[in-house]
Amino acid sequence: MAHLSRTTWRHLSRTAECRSTALFSKRPSTCLSTSRAFTTTSCNRTDGVFRELTAQRLQTPWIEALRKQQAEGTSPSQPSGTPQTPKERELTPKRMDDSFHKVVLPLAQDPWLLDTYLNSSGHIRLGTIFMDLDALSGVIAYKHTGEDVTTVTASCDRIVINHPLTEICDLELSGKVTYATGRSSMEITMQVAKAPKEGEKIKNEDVLIHCTMTMVALDPGTRKPVNVNPIIVSTTEEKRLYALGERNSQIRKQRKETALIKHTPNDEESDLIHAFWQKQLQYHDPYDELRKPDNAHFMDTTVLRTATIMQPQNRNRHHFMIFGGFLLKQTFELAFTTAAAFAHSRPTFVSLDPSTFQNPVPVGSILYLTATVVYTDPPLIGAPGEQFDAESNYTRVQVRVDSKVRDVEHGRSKPTGTFNYTFNVEKNIRVVPKTYQEFMMYLDARRRAEQVKETLQEEGVGISPETAEKSVTE
Structure with missing residues (x-):
């Protein structure tokens, strides 16, 4: 039998005494809140x-x-x-x-x-x-x-x-x-x-x-x-x-009916894309004094990626697929990290906007997550007639997390869902799309932001950035 010190024996004896008191006495025991006793795995x-x-x-x-x-x-x-x-x-x-x-x-x-x-x-x-x-x-x-x-x-x-x-x-x-x-x-x-x-x-x-x-x-x-x-x-x-x-x-x-994958951007969105393109030409024109502001960052510089093997401890009740809550946790924490890396400031969660689960994630597969800052509000450039406070000390950052799954042999791959998280950061910072794909992601996020803002106003929910910062949740 392995040797145990007197201090260890006293700790074990006190633990057993505390558990006995808690089990056979109606008086509350403070021991259970300060020490962890031996238990069987099923408890x-x-x-x-x-x-x-x-x-x-x-x-x-x-x-x-x-x-x-x-x-x-x-x-x-x-x-x-x-x-x-x-x-x-x-x-x-x-x-x-x-x-x-x-x-x-x-x-x-x-x-x-x-x-x-x-x-x-x-x-x-x-x-x-x-x-x-x-x-x-x-x-x-x-x-x-x-x-x-x-x-x-x-x-x-x-x-x-x-x-x-x-x-x-x-x-x-x-x-x-x-x-x-x-x-x-x-x-x-x-x-x-x-x-x-x-x-x-x-x-x-x-x-x-x-x-x-x-x-x-x-x-x-x-x-x-x-x-x-x-x-x-x-x-x-x-x-x-x-x-x-x-x-x-x-x-x-x-x-679904108006998705950008099916239809071209509307007139207002096309004007917005053109305005961004013109602005970027100015940034690179040697005869124009305008340069990209320090608080503006191109979308491709905000990307973070992870790869994780799916273990059976996170399976659903049908045993061989991962349950959705684990995916929410993984995507949320990657989105939080992406927003923090983008703003160099601690983000405050605002909402998970409408997000879809496309395909199941099998136990034993590899889950790949890609997070991108796709929209900021206030924006760098607004649509014609759009009102916003360009000097606001707070920025609402929308992070899109795309997920796909592969088998361990990497023979097959399929998308499993897209998740859209919104955070507040105490910083004046903007994201700028460059490629056509990035513009589509930007416009999709802009549509979501407008829709969510409208529904929250209808229901009278939502809190200010200052109030959110006082929360003990993160």
Whole structure:
């Protein structure tokens, strides 16, 4: 037996005594908050996602799922082709509250749990909260659809900071299905708020994050869309939420129909491209005194890239694909780093603008992420008649993260999604596109910025840069 010092034995004895006191006495024990006792691995299954949500996502150990797949000789990336969803499913309309689910993160009570949510400066990492929100959306979706289907995240329509947190506190994550017409998709509305005291309701000023995601139901065998239960509404609040879901659906369709991949820029956008081109000619004209200002940076100098192998610890409940929350976390932290490198200033998160999940990411594959600063507001050059404060001390920076996945042998590659994050930085700085591709990315980001600004004004949400800087989240 290995030798243990007296100090170690005293620590172990005190730990055991503390755990015994906590288990067999009703008195609160302070020992559990200051020391970490030995436990079995099954007691604390968490990978940055709160264990209550992880337990519902991971129901079978990876080794068992892998051995079963190897024994059956099937490929997890290919559908079996045999329908598995019952033809006579119960699809009667459901109420919004039927899918309601909430969890409380005891961050103020459990320092070891808090340890998985903090960054180096003591701020709560928003990327880990995004993981929790995606995991929660899956729980809510299955409460609505039942277990006969596979639900996947199709898009993250929006994540917005409503009110900043000024202290570390317990957080309540809650949500429900708020829009479903009976087809395959459903919109889930969620929020993150300061957990209220027993018997009290959440106050509007205690809501940290508002989030909407679109989930799609698929047949597990064919991977084709299947219908889900439609939503019935009755109260004024339910009608408001349903109307917002309907509007978001229309915006998605309109954005798809008018996408720059299908249509040329409109007249105003063409004028803007021409103005940028003229300005760059002036920058390089030896007979013109105008030169590129020090606060303007070409888009190609803002790019950051990463490559990561996908491990089974971040799989979804169907074992062989990575769950969407992990992708949100990875893309958010790369976007944050890109904004910080661009501005040489600490960014403050504003929103995740409408973003899409295109293809699943298999366990064991290589995920490639490319982040680019694609738009700044105020812009360097505005469209004709556009009003903005060119001397503002704050700049809103939009970062686009493109993701693609390859197998380990690098034989095949496919895009997996595009994510659009917006940050505030305390600096007067501008991004300048040069190539035609960069102009298309710039115009797409500009459209998103205008659309998000319009919807936020309609709903009366959003905070000032000065207020956001006081938050303990990052």
